[in-house]
Amino acid sequence: MHASAFFVLLGSGLVLYLPSLSEWVSRRPLVKDVHFYTGIAWAAALVLIVALGDWRGLRSTLRDLDLFDGDDRRWLLGRPAPQGRFNAGQKLNFWLTAAFAVLFFVTGLLLWYGERDTRFRLPSTILVHDALMYVSVVLVLGHLFLALVFPRTRPALRGMVLGAVSEQWAREHHAKWVEAVAEQSDERLRPRTTIL
Numbered sequence: 094m095h096a097s098a099f100f101v102l103l104g105s106g107l108v109l110y111l112p113s114l115s116e117w118v119s120r121r122p123l124v125k126d127v128h129f130y131t132g133i134a135w136a137a138a139l140v141l142i143v144a145l146g147d148w149r150g151l152r153s154t155l156r157d158l159d160l161f162d163g164d165d166r167r168w169l170l171g172r173p174a175p176q177g178r179f180n181a182g183q184k185l186n187f188w189l190t191a192a193f194a195v196l197f198f199v200t201g202l203l204l205w206y207g208e209r210d211t212r213f214r215l216p217s218t219i220l221v222h223d224a225l226m227y228v229s230v231v232l233v234l235g236h237l238f239l240a241l242v243f244p245r246t247r248p249a250l251r252g253m254v255l256g257a258v259s260e261q262w263a264r265e266h267h268a269k270w271v272e273a274v275a276e277q278s279d280e281r282l283r284p285r286t287t288i289l
């Protein structure tokens with residue numbers, strides 16, 4: 094849902110932005126409507142997923158993304174350091190993506206309202222919206238290279254599509270996550286009553 098909405102927004106946004114594409118497509122009001130209502134549907138779907146989704150799963154994912162420790166700092170400096178369920182790069186990617194989604198939405202709403210009420214027409218809104226597009230394109234291209242092309246990281250796609258990765262992959266790339274899962278299952282297996 095997130096990826097397809099993003100690419101529709103990027104494609105329709107580029108048609109609005111690049112004169113050569115605008116001339117070629119020529120139906121600007123229609124493209125503008127597709128862009129705006131896809132943005133609204135994207136934001137509504139994200140809110141619905143949070144509101145109606147698996148709260149326990151979302152909370153535990155948020156905990157995994159929230160904590161930056163010494164290992165993450167070492168990893169970002171290029172030193173070897175064991176990583177949890179998300180490595181430090183993935184954590185940064187998540188927080189940037191979340192912040193950008195909010196900023197895209199707020200600036201997009203201001204652009205839309207600005208056409209209807211000049212009090213909302215601020216000179217820098219379009220600059221911020223365009224700058225977010227440039228940075229997002231770089232981030233998403235890097236993300237797609239790691240997810241689809243780079244042999245060392247490509248196996249993660251299995252986790253995204255099927256919901257599971259091999260234990261060997263997890264041990265190599267997310268050693269602290271494997272330890273935490275093993276500890277949890279040890280605790281579950283430990284007998285709760287003792288015989289005196």
Ligand code: HEM
Pocket residue numbers: 099102103105106107109110125128129131132133135136194197198200201202204205219222223225226229
């Ligand atoms: C999240 C919800 C979003 C909303 C509500 C939204 C809304 C808008 C609106 C109302 C415009 C102005 C159209 C015009 O007057 O010509 C616009 C332009 C644009 N948007 Fe979005 N947008 C959103 C997300 C995105 C995303 C994710 C991207 C790209 C990754 C994007 C890229 C663009 C571009 C390139 C333009 C053209 C700006 C220009 O002409 O300089 N937008 N958007």
Ligand code: HEM
Pocket residue numbers: 095096099100182183184186187188190233236237240241249250251252253
């Ligand atoms: C078809 C396109 C895409 C593919 C194949 C893809 C693939 C993946 C994969 C394989 C992961 C899991 C990585 C792991 O757990 O090791 C992931 C996570 C993620 N993706 Fe995508 N993705 C796509 C589009 C996007 C787009 C458009 C965005 C944002 C604009 C995005 C944002 C994220 C974020 C924030 C995460 C979690 C943090 C991270 O792993 O970096 N993805 N994606």
